[in-house]
Amino acid sequence: MTALTLKGINKSFGTVHVLKDIDLEVEEGEFVVFVGPSGCGKSTLLRVISGLEDASSGEITIDGKVVNATPPAKRGIAMVFQSYALYPHLNVRGNMSLALKQERRSKAEIEERVAEASRMLNLTDYLDRFPSELSGGQRQRVAIGRAIVRQPKLFLFDEPLSNLDAALRMNTRLEISKLHRTLSASMIYVTHDQTEAMTLADKIVLLRDGRVEQVGSPMELYNNPANQFVAGFLGAPSMNFLPASTLNEGDNRTLGIRPEDLTLDPEGPLSGKVSHIENLGGDTNLIVDTEGSELTVRLFGQHPIDVGDQIRVSAQQNKQFFFDQDGRRVA
Amino acid sequence: MHTARTNPLNTLAMHGALILYTLIALFPVFVILINSFKTRKAIFREPLSLPTADSFSMIGYQTVMKQGDFFLYFQNSMIVTVASLFFILLFGAMAAFALSEYRFRGNMLMGLYLALGIMIPIRIGTVAILEMMVATGLVNSLLALILVYTAQGLPLAVFILSEFMRQVSDDLKNAGRIDGLTEYTIFFKLVLPLVRPAMATVAVFNMIPIWNDLWFPLILAPAEEVKTLTLGSQVFIGQFVTDWNAVLSALSMAILPVLILYVIFSRQLIRGITSGAVK
Ligand SMILES: Nc1ncnc2c1ncn2[C@@H]1O[C@H](COP(=O)(O)OP(=O)(O)OP(=O)(O)O)[C@@H](O)[C@H]1O
Ligand SMILES: [Mg+2]
Numbered sequence: 260m261t262a263l264t265l266k267g268i269n270k271s272f273g274t275v276h277v278l279k280d281i282d283l284e285v286e287e288g289e290f291v292v293f294v295g296p297s298g299c300g301k302s303t304l305l306r307v308i309s310g311l312e313d314a315s316s317g318e319i320t321i322d323g324k325v326v327n328a329t330p331p332a333k334r335g336i337a338m339v340f341q342s343y344a345l346y347p348h349l350n351v352r353g354n355m356s357l358a359l360k361q362e363r364r365s366k367a368e369i370e371e372r373v374a375e376a377s378r379m380l381n382l383t384d385y386l387d388r389f390p391s392e393l394s395g396g397q398r399q400r401v402a403i404g405r406a407i408v409r410q411p412k413l414f415l416f417d418e419p420l421s422n423l424d425a426a427l428r429m430n431t432r433l434e435i436s437k438l439h440r441t442l443s444a445s446m447i448y449v450t451h452d453q454t455e456a457m458t459l460a461d462k463i464v465l466l467r468d469g470r471v472e473q474v475g476s477p478m479e480l481y482n483n484p485a486n487q488f489v490a491g492f493l494g495a496p497s498m499n500f501l502p503a504s505t506l507n508e509g510d511n512r513t514l515g516i517r518p519e520d521l522t523l524d525p526e527g528p529l530s531g532k533v534s535h536i537e538n539l540g541g542d543t544n545l546i547v548d549t550e551g552s553e554l555t556v557r558l559f560g561q562h563p564i565d566v567g568d569q570i571r572v573s574a575q576q577n578k579q580f581f582f583d584q585d586g587r588r589v590a
Numbered sequence: 591m592h593t594a595r596t597n598p599l600n601t602l603a604m605h606g607a608l609i610l611y612t613l614i615a616l617f618p619v620f621v622i623l624i625n626s627f628k629t630r631k632a633i634f635r636e637p638l639s640l641p642t643a644d645s646f647s648m649i650g651y652q653t654v655m656k657q658g659d660f661f662l663y664f665q666n667s668m669i670v671t672v673a674s675l676f677f678i679l680l681f682g683a684m685a686a687f688a689l690s691e692y693r694f695r696g697n698m699l700m701g702l703y704l705a706l707g708i709m710i711p712i713r714i715g716t717v718a719i720l721e722m723m724v725a726t727g728l729v730n731s732l733l734a735l736i737l738v739y740t741a742q743g744l745p746l747a748v749f750i751l752s753e754f755m756r757q758v759s760d761d762l763k764n765a766g767r768i769d770g771l772t773e774y775t776i777f778f779k780l781v782l783p784l785v786r787p788a789m790a791t792v793a794v795f796n797m798i799p800i801w802n803d804l805w806f807p808l809i810l811a812p813a814e815e816v817k818t819l820t821l822g823s824q825v826f827i828g829q830f831v832t833d834w835n836a837v838l839s840a841l842s843m844a845i846l847p848v849l850i851l852y853v854i855f856s857r858q859l860i861r862g863i864t865s866g867a868v869k
Contacts, residue, residue: 311764332770344761348783361770405769 260323262287262413262445263308268317270300270307270469277303279469281317285413285447285462290439293449294456294492295466301449304466305415308447310334322412332361334413337406341418343398345390345405351377352386355405369408376407379438396427403435407442414446420455432458453493457481465489487586490515496544496555503581505529505551506574512589515580518544518557527573529554533566547572619845626650626838633834650835653826654843657836662815663822668847670732670818671800674739675793681740682747682792683755683785687777689748690755691763701752707745712738713805723810730813738806743796754788755781790859794852801848819844 263285270278277300285291293301306312308319310331319326326334337358345354352373359369377383380400390398399419406414419435420428436459439446450456456463457477465472465480465488473485477493484490490498496518503510506528521529531549538561545556547570556572564570581590624640625633632645639645654660689701712719719738720729728734758781766776782789807821823844826836 306764309764309768311767331764331768336768338765338768340761340765342759342761344759344765346762346766346780348779357771358769405765409769 260287261285261320262289262322263447264318264320265308266318266320268304268307268319269315270303270312271315277469278307278314281469281471283464283471283474285445288443288445290436290446290448290459290461291464292456292460292462293447293464293466294451294453295472296492297451299466300469301451301466302417303469305338305417305447305449308413309336309338309415332358335411336413336415337409337411338415338417339399339402339406339419341421343390343395343402343422345398345401347390350387350389351382351393351401351404354390354401355408358405358409372408372410373404376404379407379441380404380434395423396431399423399431400434403438407438412445414444416446416448418450419448420450421452435459453495457493463493465492484580484588486588487513487515487582490580490582490588494518496557498580499552499554500582501549501552501554505549511584513582513586514574515582516574517578518555519559520575520578521554521556521572522575523556523558523562523570524573525571527571529573530569530571533564533568533570536564536566545570622838622841622845626835626842628835630835633838647835650833650837650839653833653836654839657825658817658822659814660822660840660843663817663819664843664847666732666816667801667819667844670735670739671797671847671851673732673736674743674800675796677736677740678743678747678796679789679793682744683751683782683789684777685744685748686751686755687781690752701748704748705745707741708749712742716805716809720809728810730811730816732811732816734810735806735816735818738810739796739800739803743792743800746795747792750792751785751788754785758784787859790855793855794859797851797855798848801844 261284263283265281265283268278268281269276281304293304295301303312307314308321310326310329314327321334321336346357349357355373355376356369359372364372373386374383377386380403382397382400382404385393385397385401390401393401399422402419416435420431423431432455435446435448439459448455448459460477462474463477463480464474467488473480473489475483480489481493484493487500491500494517498515498517499521500513500515503512503514506514529549531547531554533545534548534553535546537544537546540561541559543558543560543562543564545558545564547554547556554572580588583589621637625637627641627647627650628645629647629649632639632641632647636645641647685704689697689704723729723734728737762780763776766780771779802820803818804820804824807818811817812821819840823837823840826833826840
């Protein structure tokens with residue numbers, strides 16, 4: 260059964276057309292990540308799904324029911340916001356139980372669900388604290404707990420980790436992933452961090468300018484991008500693009516090659532001067548100036564190369580992507 | 591930076607400046623207070639000296655108590671001020687919430703229309719207001735005053751509060767909507783507490799002009815049983831003789847409630863600023 264179906268969703272703010280003909284299916288228990296550059300409409304799409312904004316046209320079906328006219332609280336969803344959005348006047352327990360109280364659940368049931376959620380998120384010791392007395396990571400866990408207690412059919416996350424520091428972000432990412440496995444609920448997760456997208460997603464939806472560019476599993480998108488935009492967006496450092504004519508005379512396509520698919524090779528067809536080196540210990544990233552374009556080369560391990568060295572590289576034959584003038588993938 | 595903060599000289603200068611300002615601000619109040627306890631002769635001979643055994647006199651207070659129904663006036667002023675503030679804050683905040691939160695046709699125009707009142711003094715409409723009050727039979731009632739003061743205070747209240755409400759996090763309101771809170775609950779429980787400092791500012795701005803107003807009580811509610819304190823005190827100021835003892839005593843007593851209200855609101859103001867909203 261599908262947890263969410265979007266059919267022909269459009270959304271305009273006045274004359275600004277933000278979402279354009281979006282079709283999407285989310286299966287039960289699936290973890291779907293929306294990625295895309297800033298301003299492409301990810302948050303807007305999430306708000307349309309949650310009912311905080313009305314779609315200008317199109318049909319939203321959650322769990323088999325068309326919910327276009329259903330208020331957010333009755334859609335069977337829960338949402339976690341980037342800014343936590345905890346109620347400042349309620350303590351952690353109050354924050355988590357408010358929605359259940361609104362639904363007029365029994366006291367015993369509320370208590371049980373809050374206890375379970377706070378155990379899952381290690382919040383048991385903090386139930387009587389107020390949001391202002393918690394750290395950023397704890398606040399975000401409370402926000403997640405507030406979503407869990409409602410036992411929604413669909414979780415919506417809008418960049419939940421972007422206010423956290425790097426270490427905490429990694430921990431919380433693992434926690435969310437674990438949560439998805441234990442709860443086996445459907446989740447939609449918005450981010451513009453591609454590591455989060457690649458590591459969490461069963462399915463990535465890549466958006467640009469309010470349109471879906473490609474939908475698929477992380478590896479599908481990585482190994483088989485439909486166009487130049489998708490190819491350039493996923494992967495860090497991002498894919499190199501150069502005129503294909505540098506390798507084959509008279510070819511007017513664009514060649515795309517990932518930094519890790521370039522290797523040092525004294526006989527290689529591409530040559531250039533190293534202009535910058537990033538030594539990461541496990542990896543070494545070289546920025547190489549070839550005539551006309553800049554290449555990023557990612558080498559495994561450590562290498563005795565200096566800025567200013569002339570090097571030659573070759574590109575693995577079966578890892579090359581070709582795009583036409585409009586950015587469509589042709590080979 | 592740390593040293594600059596704790597530098598005793600700086601602290602001293604800062605406190606010195608603040609104390610000086612406080613003295614200047616409190617001086618008129620002090621003069622009124624001390625003179626209200628002196629005989630008429632002493633007031634004019636040495637206005638700045640403290641009451642001595644010779645010059646001490648309660649005559650002013652006695653006159654005030656005898657003359658007219660001072661406590662009734664007091665009560666009237668209190669009712670009018672508190673009720674007006676209540677309605678200004680309630681309706682002002684509700685209008686501000688609607689303007690800042692909802693997109694609807696004419697939102698901008700409505701905001702401008704409501705702000706227009708800031709620029710046009712309500713006294714220009716006195717004649718029309720009086721006619722309306724006569725027609726509705728509200729003359730000589732406290733309600734007339736409350737309605738007029740509410741109207742007078744609303745424009746600025748809407749203007750200030752809508753600015754502040756725009757800054758309340760959208761996520762917070764949306765979280766409430768997803769949790770099934772009604773718009774009223776979101777307004778009263780989530781938004782209002784976060785704009786409390788602004789509400790206190792609006793209250794303080796409106797309180798003193800209302801308490802001190804002479805114009806509308808004189809025109810709309812001059813009857814004995816609805817006189818406000820300011821109007822009631824006018825009996826002591828004659829065209830030819832003014833009973834300064836009584837005027838000063840009445841003024842001294844009139845300061846008290848404003849002071850109390852002010853303390854209440856400024857507490858709120860400070861608490862609001864220091865508590866800080868949760869991100
Ligand atoms: N209330 C609104 N009125 C008008 N335009 C809006 C409104 N909300 C969003 N937009 C526009 O819609 C577009 C998409 O916004 P949205 O917030 O969905 O972007 P996003 O993909 O979430 O970006 P980010 O990654 O920066 O959060 C933006 O160009 C934005 O200017
Ligand atoms: Mg966003």
